[in-house]
Amino acid sequence: MYRVKLRDFDGPLDLLLFLIQREELDIFDIPIARITDEYLTHVRRMEAVDLDGVADFLLLAAYLISIKVRMLLPKPAPEASDQETEDPRLALVERLLEYRRYKEAAERLATIQELRAALYTRGSASAPARAEPQEVLINASVYHLIRALRRVLTEAPEAPALVIRARDCTVEQQQQFVIKALTVGRDLEFSRLIRGRNRIFVITTFLAILELIQRGLVVLVSTAFDDDFVLALGASGG
Amino acid sequence: MDKSTQGRLEAAVEALIFASDVPVAASRIVAVIGEVMAEPAPDADAITQAVESLNARYDAQGHVLRIRHWAGGYRMTTTAEMAPLLEVFLRRERRRKLTLPLMETLAILCYRQPASRPDVSHVRGVDADYALRKLLDIGLVDVVGRSEAVGRPLLYGTTQRFLEEFGLPDLDALPNLRGIEELLSDPSFSQEKARLFMLQGLSGATEAEQP
Numbered sequence: 253m254y255r256v257k258l259r260d261f262d263g264p265l266d267l268l269l270f271l272i273q274r275e276e277l278d279i280f281d282i283p284i285a286r287i288t289d290e291y292l293t294h295v296r297r298m299e300a301v302d303l304d305g306v307a308d309f310l311l312l313a314a315y316l317i318s319i320k321v322r323m324l325l326p327k328p329a330p331e332a333s334d335q336e337t338e339d340p341r342l343a344l345v346e347r348l349l350e351y352r353r354y355k356e357a358a359e360r361l362a363t364i365q366e367l368r369a370a371l372y373t374r375g376s377a378s379a380p381a382r383a384e385p386q387e388v389l390i391n392a393s394v395y396h397l398i399r400a401l402r403r404v405l406t407e408a409p410e411a412p413a414l415v416i417r418a419r420d421c422t423v424e425q426q427q428q429f430v431i432k433a434l435t436v437g438r439d440l441e442f443s444r445l446i447r448g449r450n451r452i453f454v455i456t457t458f459l460a461i462l463e464l465i466q467r468g469l470v471v472l473v474s475t476a477f478d479d480d481f482v483l484a485l486g487a488s489g490g
Numbered sequence: 491m492d493k494s495t496q497g498r499l500e501a502a503v504e505a506l507i508f509a510s511d512v513p514v515a516a517s518r519i520v521a522v523i524g525e526v527m528a529e530p531a532p533d534a535d536a537i538t539q540a541v542e543s544l545n546a547r548y549d550a551q552g553h554v555l556r557i558r559h560w561a562g563g564y565r566m567t568t569t570a571e572m573a574p575l576l577e578v579f580l581r582r583e584r585r586r587k588l589t590l591p592l593m594e595t596l597a598i599l600c601y602r603q604p605a606s607r608p609d610v611s612h613v614r615g616v617d618a619d620y621a622l623r624k625l626l627d628i629g630l631v632d633v634v635g636r637s638e639a640v641g642r643p644l645l646y647g648t649t650q651r652f653l654e655e656f657g658l659p660d661l662d663a664l665p666n667l668r669g670i671e672e673l674l675s676d677p678s679f680s681q682e683k684a685r686l687f688m689l690q691g692l693s694g695a696t697e698a699e700q701p
Contacts, residue, residue: 262590263616308616347615353668354613358597360665361656362587368657370573371558372580373565375511 264312265351267294272348279348282341284323288316301398319344421453426460430470434485439473443480496540499523499532503540503564513563513654537564561653562660595621596630596648601667604634604645622646630655 261267271290272279295313299306322340421429434440442461446454461483464470473482502523507514516537524531532540541557541564548555554569568576588596591614598613599605610618625631626646634647648661658664 262594263614265615312615351613351615354594354597354601357601357665357667358590358593361597361600362593364656364658364665365587367570368655370570371556371567371657372572372576373511373567374508 261294264309265348266355267291267309268312268316269348269352269355279345282345284316284320284341288313288320291316315344421456423456423459423463426453426456427464427469430457430460430464430483431485434470434483439482439484441480441482445483495529496543498527498529499536500540500544502527503537504544507541507557507564507566510565513561513565513650515563518563558657559659560657561650565654591616591621592624596625596652599625599631599646600648600652600661600664603647603661604637605647606637606639606643606645608643610646 261270268287268291271277271287271294272282275287275290277283277287292313295306295309298309319340430445433445442458446457449457461470464486465472468486470483471486473484503519506519506522516534519537520531520534541559545557547553548557554572555566556569558565558567587593594614595610595618598610602609602613607618607622610622622631626633629649630652631646632649633644635645636642637645652658653660
């Protein structure tokens with residue numbers, strides 16, 4: 253079972269941090285319009301492929317846009333309110349820094365775990381490592397997947413080696429089949445009627461027999477066997 | 491404590507820690523020794539000393555065993571130098587590292603526990619449902635209670651197994667979460683801007699955030 257992770261980024265904040273670092277932008281003076289555009293470009297590409305996975309990213313997109321809007325609005329006069337003079341980007345930077353702290357902490361934890369893993373305890377041999385569902389990590393971007401999808405969609409399907417057509421039988425057809433078989437063979441076991449046939453055939457035949465019995469065209473001669481019965485043409489069937 | 495008493499205590503401590511498959515708390519060692527041995531029961535400090543003395547002896551004599559203080563107890567392990575040998579011997583794949591989302595979620599939980607799913611989700615900006623369930627499965631985190639917040643969400647925290655898995659005696663032994671101030675002094679940030687920024691708004695938050 254594979255869980256396919258379609259995004260390169262570990263979340264919206266991760267993406268945003270990446271964009272800021274890639275562009276060598278100053279985290280304390282983020283050009284919000286530009287970064288919002290870049291962020292949205294990325295999100296749209298993801299959206300085209302994985303609508304579910306993109307939900308987390310859209311929330312931050314909305315937030316970025318709201319900051320952008322607030323920065324475009326004329327600033328209130330200084331005397332109007334002291335509270336409102338705060339840079340609308342402040343909360344965002346705080347979140348980014350906070351996320352970065354934990355990102356770093358995660359890296360250190362990974363190191364600690366690795367050091368610890370080199371120390372073996374008794375019981376390591378007797379207790380098999382718990383079968384933890386393994387995540388298969390494939391180093392592939394969204395584009396790899398799109399390319400793979402395109403190939404699959406454009407390549408002409410190979411001609412199948414063998415075509416098996418479903419021969420569906422109807423209950424009506426099977427009624428005729430049963431009558432015919434009984435006319436020729438007189439008493440017949442159900443098992444012989446259906447020998448070597450597929451499931452659909454068996455089921456429709458069985459339904460056909462029920463129908464015929466109800467109409468008195470066929471009678472059950474014997475139910476001596478637990479798992480079979482013998483059929484004969486009914487009186488009205490002639 | 492005379493020499494032979496000390497020797498017997500060390501031997502007892504060594505035997506108990508050797509025989510255990512889980513970290514043994516000092517209090518447990520004290521209790522067992524008190525029950526079995528005729529001498530007055532040692533205190534926890536005496537156990538710590540015995541462990542130190544044993545480790546010193548192992549080291550001096552070139553043994554590959556060491557007693558570690560993990561998850562509130564003592565656990566006997568081989569030294570790190572023996573890892574390549576044991577890895578092959580046990581034919582175990584190198585322990586699979588946690589994936590990045592799991593490690594980040596775990597890190598957040600370490601420092602913020604007890605924390606609810608929304609708390610954790612907020613920091614990463616990603617719903618933590620999958621990661622938390624996975625960590626619960628592996629046994630590194632557990633439900634530790636319910637928050638008083640609206641909806642009384644479940645609170646999660648790390649487990650003893652986490653401490654053992656990461657070789658930590660207790661949560662206080664976690665490396666300090668880098669303070670925002672320290673993060674700001676990172677050369678990758680413009681220092682001038684950082685200082686201005688601190689003056690503007692973050693100073694209050696920094697004090698509250700410092701572990």
